Amino acid sequence: MTPFKLSDQLIEEIELLIESKNDTALQNMFGEFHYADVAEIIHELNLEEATYIIKLLESDKTSDVLAELDEDVREQILENMSAKEIAEELGELDTDDAADIIAELSRERAQEVIAQIEDEEHAKDIVELLRYDENSAGGLMAKELVKVNENWNVLKCVKEMRIQAEHVTRVHSIYVVDDDEKLKGRLSLKDLLTTSTKTQISEVYIPKVDYVKVTDKAEEVAKLMQKYDLEAVPVVDELGRLAGRITIDDIVDVIKEEADKDYQLAAGITQEVEADDSIIELTRARLPWLVLGLIGGLGSVFILEGFEEIMVNPSYRGLFFYTPLIAAMAGNVGVQSSAIIVQGLANDVVKGSLLNRLVKEVSLTLINGSVLACLIVIFGFLMDNPINFSLTIAISMMTVIVVAALIGTFIPIILHKKGIDPAIATGPFITTSNDIFGIFLFFYIAKLILGF
Amino acid sequence: MTPFKLSDQLIEEIELLIESKNDTALQNMFGEFHYADVAEIIHELNLEEATYIIKLLESDKTSDVLAELDEDVREQILENMSAKEIAEELGELDTDDAADIIAELSRERAQEVIAQIEDEEHAKDIVELLRYDENSAGGLMAKELVKVNENWNVLKCVKEMRIQAEHVTRVHSIYVVDDDEKLKGRLSLKDLLTTSTKTQISEVYIPKVDYVKVTDKAEEVAKLMQKYDLEAVPVVDELGRLAGRITIDDIVDVIKEEADKDYQLAAGITQEVEADDSIIELTRARLPWLVLGLIGGLGSVFILEGFEEIMVNPSYRGLFFYTPLIAAMAGNVGVQSSAIIVQGLANDVVKGSLLNRLVKEVSLTLINGSVLACLIVIFGFLMDNPINFSLTIAISMMTVIVVAALIGTFIPIILHKKGIDPAIATGPFITTSNDIFGIFLFFYIAKLILGF
Numbered sequence: 001m002t003p004f005k006l007s008d009q010l011i012e013e014i015e016l017l018i019e020s021k022n023d024t025a026l027q028n029m030f031g032e033f034h035y036a037d038v039a040e041i042i043h044e045l046n047l048e049e050a051t052y053i054i055k056l057l058e059s060d061k062t063s064d065v066l067a068e069l070d071e072d073v074r075e076q077i078l079e080n081m082s083a084k085e086i087a088e089e090l091g092e093l094d095t096d097d098a099a100d101i102i103a104e105l106s107r108e109r110a111q112e113v114i115a116q117i118e119d120e121e122h123a124k125d126i127v128e129l130l131r132y133d134e135n136s137a138g139g140l141m142a143k144e145l146v147k148v149n150e151n152w153n154v155l156k157c158v159k160e161m162r163i164q165a166e167h168v169t170r171v172h173s174i175y176v177v178d179d180d181e182k183l184k185g186r187l188s189l190k191d192l193l194t195t196s197t198k199t200q201i202s203e204v205y206i207p208k209v210d211y212v213k214v215t216d217k218a219e220e221v222a223k224l225m226q227k228y229d230l231e232a233v234p235v236v237d238e239l240g241r242l243a244g245r246i247t248i249d250d251i252v253d254v255i256k257e258e259a260d261k262d263y264q265l266a267a268g269i270t271q272e273v274e275a276d277d278s279i280i281e282l283t284r285a286r287l288p289w290l291v292l293g294l295i296g297g298l299g300s301v302f303i304l305e306g307f308e309e310i311m312v313n314p315s316y317r318g319l320f321f322y323t324p325l326i327a328a329m330a331g332n333v334g335v336q337s338s339a340i341i342v343q344g345l346a347n348d349v350v351k352g353s354l355l356n357r358l359v360k361e362v363s364l365t366l367i368n369g370s371v372l373a374c375l376i377v378i379f380g381f382l383m384d385n386p387i388n389f390s391l392t393i394a395i396s397m398m399t400v401i402v403v404a405a406l407i408g409t410f411i412p413i414i415l416h417k418k419g420i421d422p423a424i425a426t427g428p429f430i431t432t433s434n435d436i437f438g439i440f441l442f443f444y445i446a447k448l449i450l451g452f
Numbered sequence: 453m454t455p456f457k458l459s460d461q462l463i464e465e466i467e468l469l470i471e472s473k474n475d476t477a478l479q480n481m482f483g484e485f486h487y488a489d490v491a492e493i494i495h496e497l498n499l500e501e502a503t504y505i506i507k508l509l510e511s512d513k514t515s516d517v518l519a520e521l522d523e524d525v526r527e528q529i530l531e532n533m534s535a536k537e538i539a540e541e542l543g544e545l546d547t548d549d550a551a552d553i554i555a556e557l558s559r560e561r562a563q564e565v566i567a568q569i570e571d572e573e574h575a576k577d578i579v580e581l582l583r584y585d586e587n588s589a590g591g592l593m594a595k596e597l598v599k600v601n602e603n604w605n606v607l608k609c610v611k612e613m614r615i616q617a618e619h620v621t622r623v624h625s626i627y628v629v630d631d632d633e634k635l636k637g638r639l640s641l642k643d644l645l646t647t648s649t650k651t652q653i654s655e656v657y658i659p660k661v662d663y664v665k666v667t668d669k670a671e672e673v674a675k676l677m678q679k680y681d682l683e684a685v686p687v688v689d690e691l692g693r694l695a696g697r698i699t700i701d702d703i704v705d706v707i708k709e710e711a712d713k714d715y716q717l718a719a720g721i722t723q724e725v726e727a728d729d730s731i732i733e734l735t736r737a738r739l740p741w742l743v744l745g746l747i748g749g750l751g752s753v754f755i756l757e758g759f760e761e762i763m764v765n766p767s768y769r770g771l772f773f774y775t776p777l778i779a780a781m782a783g784n785v786g787v788q789s790s791a792i793i794v795q796g797l798a799n800d801v802v803k804g805s806l807l808n809r810l811v812k813e814v815s816l817t818l819i820n821g822s823v824l825a826c827l828i829v830i831f832g833f834l835m836d837n838p839i840n841f842s843l844t845i846a847i848s849m850m851t852v853i854v855v856a857a858l859i860g861t862f863i864p865i866i867l868h869k870k871g872i873d874p875a876i877a878t879g880p881f882i883t884t885s886n887d888i889f890g891i892f893l894f895f896y897i898a899k900l901i902l903g904f
Binding site: 431 | 703781828
């Protein structure tokens with residue numbers, strides 16, 4: 001394949017063709033593009049142009065394009081379309097993608113659109129999917145799948161599969177159900193390729209099949225599929241009946257979003273935002289953490305004011321020069337400890353007792369701290385600082401970072417145990433609390449040692 | 453499925469069975485487990501017990517277990533196995549997994565092992581894969597795939613496919629090649645299901661097929677497969693000949709590692725480490741960033757010393773109480789800006805001109821900054837601070853965070869343009885440089901305004 005490359009030139013060309021209403025040229029040009037590429041192009045056009053293209057192209061392509069667009073762009077385009085036009089697009093989509101789009105519409109609009117979907121079975125499936133939380137297996141699954149009854153013979157099975165497969169983009173597994181629609185097992189396409197065609201389903205199916213429940217969390221489904229290298233997993237309802245199927249491409253998105261979210265939280269950005277989102281969205285995602293940081297900073301102002309008197313003493317006032325250093329070290333160590341724990345919790349690799357973890361984190365920090373303390377003493381020596389002053393700073397810094405590491409380790413673990421997403425504890429939250437703790441401890445220990 | 457749950461009880465039970473050498477019970481118990489679960493169990497056992505289990509179980513299961521283990525655990529177990537034993541395990545694995553394991557061995561050991569692999573074709577394939585960089589398409593691909601010649605008829609095709617499919621875990625696509633092994637197109641299994649069996653391959657294959665080159669970067673392959681929702685992609689060599697195939701499960705790992713790596717870098721952790729890695733590995737990953745932070749902190753000590761004289765002046769010395777706040781705000785804003793750019797660059801959503809981005813980031817920071825500045829003035833009012841003092845702090849903080857946002861935005865973009873991973877610029881690097889810049893700017897602007 002010559003990889004598709006979006007260029008300013010291409011966009012200009014398209015804009016000119018739209019302006020001159022050269023529909024044939026546009027149709028020819030877009031006929032060659034993959035829907036994911038069309039979506040990229042749409043993101044570069046203005047609303048009017050984008051709507052023009054969507055209405056011009058055939059709906060089997062535009063439906064996929066719509067599913068691929070960013071939510072905010074899609075919302076604007078859908079506003080320019082009638083309920084009937086939307087319904088036609090959704091008719092072309094798999095139920096899971098259709099349900100995701102409908103879920104973004106207002107309640108009245110959604111009902112209008114659903115009423116206009118021609119294929120009643122499809123509409124019913126979409127309505128069923130709307131019942132589920134979007135972060136659950138039910139919210140991820142599609143109704144499209146290939147299933148056969150255990151009481152059929154292979155002949156009937158193959159015939160039925162051919163019909164069902166028409167609606168299914170990728171078959172993966174053939175699920176076997178009993179007369180009550182309960183999931184019994186699976187057949188692989190490969191088995192069908194390599195098995196004689198004259199066998200009874202109940203004799204050949206594999207009764208061992210991984211499955212998830214409609215209520216399982218998306219995150220858990222992702223972990224299961226990753227661990228067992230599954231490319232598709234059937235979803236059963238409360239009664240064990242086959243309700244849908246989740247494929248790996250949906251899970252890839254969950255994994256990516258989950259990892260991106262942890263990173264954003266670590267950087268003090270709540271909500272899913274992207275570089276190209278609006279300023280208001282970006283402000284909402286970022287300002288709260290900055291305010292938290294500010295409050296923390298004002299807290300440290302109080303603490304430092306408490307030590308104002310030593311400013312008149314030339315031997316001790318140098319401590320104030322070290323506050324940014326101490327705060328930075330406390331923050332850095334805290335963020336390191338918490339990031340590694342948050343990632344470990346997300347990937348299920350945090351095992352063993354809390355005591356072991358405590359011993360390990362403290363040892364690690366003592367090793368790092370000793371190196372840093374030596375550097376501080378050497379720096380003090382080069383600066384001709386009195387040795388007891390340098391030692392004070394080195395010792396308090398060691399204490400501060402050990403405490404910071406413990407806070408960074410245990411806050412995520414505690415949050416996780418309480419069922420709160422531990423990623424919230426990384427980033428500004430840890431940095432800010434460690435700043436305050438760090439500065440307080442630093443001056444308090446210095447006071448104890450130097451005796452001011 | 454009843455999900456597998458690792459428990460201390462289960463581990464104890466297994467350890468007792470190993471101690472009493474109750475092989476039958478162990479074989480029965482492990483016979484039920486998925487290899488991914490066995491790998492989890494192995495991680496909890498000591499080396500001796502782990503080796504015992506690996507040697508006890510059948511090699512079709514243990515080979516998968518070995519491929520699933522953490523590198524360091526696997527290394528230890530392989531040391532306890534002969535070259536012949538290892539070769540037997542690798543004979544059971546797909547070429548990509550086998551090559552990954554061999555790549556971890558010493559050169560001599562690897563040659564010994566390869567010489568012992570019975571299936572010469574398999575050994576040859578593995579040796580070929582070892583040629584490629586592990587972060588390239590060649591390093592990710594497996595040799596196992598199903599391919600047919602365009603000149604075959606469907607009858608021959610199906611016969612050949614049955615033979616080939618025996619070696620392939622999941623078939624996905626059937627690739628079509630010409631007599632020179634050049635990739636011509638693909639057939640889908642679904643097409644085969646729904647097409648009459650009496651057709652010529654050259655008449656039915658789809659000539660449009662996405663592919664990657666052996667030298668393409670793993671990251672690029674991941675992006676392509678994600679964008680086009682591919683579950684498998686063929687890999688061609690320099691001459692366009694079909695060389696291998698990459699499946700989505702390998703790409704899931706790439707995506708996850710990439711996102712995790714960005715997060716770790718943001719938190720000041722280089723190298724792929726996990727919570728359960730050794731203290732030495734963790735120190736190597738963390739200490740360099742702490743030293744960087746320390747050097748930055750010592751830099752700010754210098755800057756602050758330059759303003760020592762104002763400590764004797766009760767009207768101005770309060771500025772020192774605000775240094776941690778200023779440093780924290782500069783760090784927070786810088787990390788936010790850089791994280792959003794780094795993620796945007798990784799996901800290819802950073803478009804448009806640099807000037808637009810500059811205007812946007814500055815506007816965003818001015819909005820956030822105004823809110824924060826108001827809070828500072830209100831705080832100063834409550835504290836009975838002189839108004840010009842509060843305003844000075846508010847204004848300098850605004851300037852500091854605008855600069856911090858610009859640094860946070862443009863350093864990643866510049867690094868990216870120079871081909872350096874921009875994620876390196878988030879976290880401690882940005883925090884540290886912003887600390888220094890921030891504190892300097894803060895005092896400098898305060899000096900201009902207050903005129904000391």
